[in-house]
Amino acid sequence: MAAPRGEFTSRFGFLMAASGSAVGLGNIWGFPTNTASNGGAAFLIAYLVLTFALAYPALMAELIIGRHARSNAVAALKAIAPGRPSRLLAVFIGLMGILTVSFILSFYAIVSGWMIAFFFDPIARLLGMEGLAQWLVQDTAMRNSIFVIVFMLLTIFIISAGVKDGIEKWSSRLMPSLILILLLLILYVFTLPGAMDGLRAYLIPDFSRITDPKLLVDAMGQAFFSLSLGVGTMLVYGSYISKDENLPVVGSLVALLDVGIAVLAGLLILPAMYVALANGVEIFDASGGLIAGPGLIVSVLPALFNNMGAVGILVAAAFFVLMTIASLTSSISMLEVPVAYSVENHGAGRRTAALAIGSIITLISLLIVFNFDPLFDLVVNFTTERSQPLLSLFICIFVAWIWRRNDILEEIKQGCPQAEAGLFWKIWPFYVKFICPVAILVVYFQ
Numbered sequence: 001m002a003a004p005r006g007e008f009t010s011r012f013g014f015l016m017a018a019s020g021s022a023v024g025l026g027n028i029w030g031f032p033t034n035t036a037s038n039g040g041a042a043f044l045i046a047y048l049v050l051t052f053a054l055a056y057p058a059l060m061a062e063l064i065i066g067r068h069a070r071s072n073a074v075a076a077l078k079a080i081a082p083g084r085p086s087r088l089l090a091v092f093i094g095l096m097g098i099l100t101v102s103f104i105l106s107f108y109a110i111v112s113g114w115m116i117a118f119f120f121d122p123i124a125r126l127l128g129m130e131g132l133a134q135w136l137v138q139d140t141a142m143r144n145s146i147f148v149i150v151f152m153l154l155t156i157f158i159i160s161a162g163v164k165d166g167i168e169k170w171s172s173r174l175m176p177s178l179i180l181i182l183l184l185l186i187l188y189v190f191t192l193p194g195a196m197d198g199l200r201a202y203l204i205p206d207f208s209r210i211t212d213p214k215l216l217v218d219a220m221g222q223a224f225f226s227l228s229l230g231v232g233t234m235l236v237y238g239s240y241i242s243k244d245e246n247l248p249v250v251g252s253l254v255a256l257l258d259v260g261i262a263v264l265a266g267l268l269i270l271p272a273m274y275v276a277l278a279n280g281v282e283i284f285d286a287s288g289g290l291i292a293g294p295g296l297i298v299s300v301l302p303a304l305f306n307n308m309g310a311v312g313i314l315v316a317a318a319f320f321v322l323m324t325i326a327s328l329t330s331s332i333s334m335l336e337v338p339v340a341y342s343v344e345n346h347g348a349g350r351r352t353a354a355l356a357i358g359s360i361i362t363l364i365s366l367l368i369v370f371n372f373d374p375l376f377d378l379v380v381n382f383t384t385e386r387s388q389p390l391l392s393l394f395i396c397i398f399v400a401w402i403w404r405r406n407d408i409l410e411e412i413k414q415g416c417p418q419a420e421a422g423l424f425w426k427i428w429p430f431y432v433k434f435i436c437p438v439a440i441l442v443v444y445f446q
């Protein structure tokens, strides 16, 4: 028999771990540039509405199943399936989730590796090691391989230590630091010329865009990726929540933290881009939109930091520590999915499982590094645009159509005895049953 299961020791611990999973590269560079290129605050409003109307219900579905079954995704979905066909479906969805999240981690680790390399760049320059600094910011397969391995070792190290001494301990340290660094950076950037133009680009809504299908599709994709839905991450974290905890409340806190930090990140990135513009750095691409994605993080912002003189070294280091923390608290939540499964369903030791599975994922990352052009976009698109929304859809269907309604209510009532009369129970079952599946399908076929 495997060792007894871990559990988060406090509400704070769970909130830091789950918001750590949610807050990642998606929030800090995906969200702000999505906002700027989709009509400013109009996108923000659509994103807020979709997060609370669609992603939050799906998040709750995962947390409730997880805490009910107290096990990894495969075993948990199986436990709530009443008959043989639905049990087979459960195993299939669970395993697809494990596979999907492993591939998400394989590309996420590459990008996270860049963040570590860019963190060492200002330090190398500070130490006068110009050659090393040059190498660190050059996109070579060698550099990428080394930093993928470094990043995966950090992830494996934390997951080996378990739920309480690994995930909870590190998330509780790293997430408050992330928020502090983010706030300090915002305050600093606000003092620079150009920042207010960025604020305007970010916050002045262009309401003519709000019914634009592209805006809605982007906002929904952002919401689901950002809350780490569909692949069992939140389900597994839910399985470590204490039975005394009020699930609707902690779930909404996680969604609020995720959205809150995304909004804050926008207050940093957009003003920083316009400060860069005021410094003569190009921030628009050929089609006139803001430069987004990797170009933003590995060229626009570093160019800005280089222009800042001595203080730029500090700002650059702080910014890339921020990115590394955001990545690491997300990557551990990804690796935990296959590790929990191997430990619980196959009796593996946690350390062995973390090391073995982490190594396999690292090998996949290296394969992508050495075949970047065909593979990178393929893996990103397949996992985040194809697999993740469909799996999320299946989880909603599982909860709403297959699981017994009374069992769901019983589970929520633990830690929230008045649940039956509350607003959550009046609205949520209808949402996961009808609205979420239909909305996901609509977006999927866009």
Ligand code: TRP
Binding pocket: 021, 022, 023, 024, 025, 026, 027, 101, 104, 225, 226, 227, 228, 229, 231, 233, 330, 331, 333, 334, 388
């Ligand atoms: N939510 C994280 C981000 O915004 C990434 C993430 C962590 C994730 N776990 C996940 C994405 C599981 C999809 C599935 O960057």
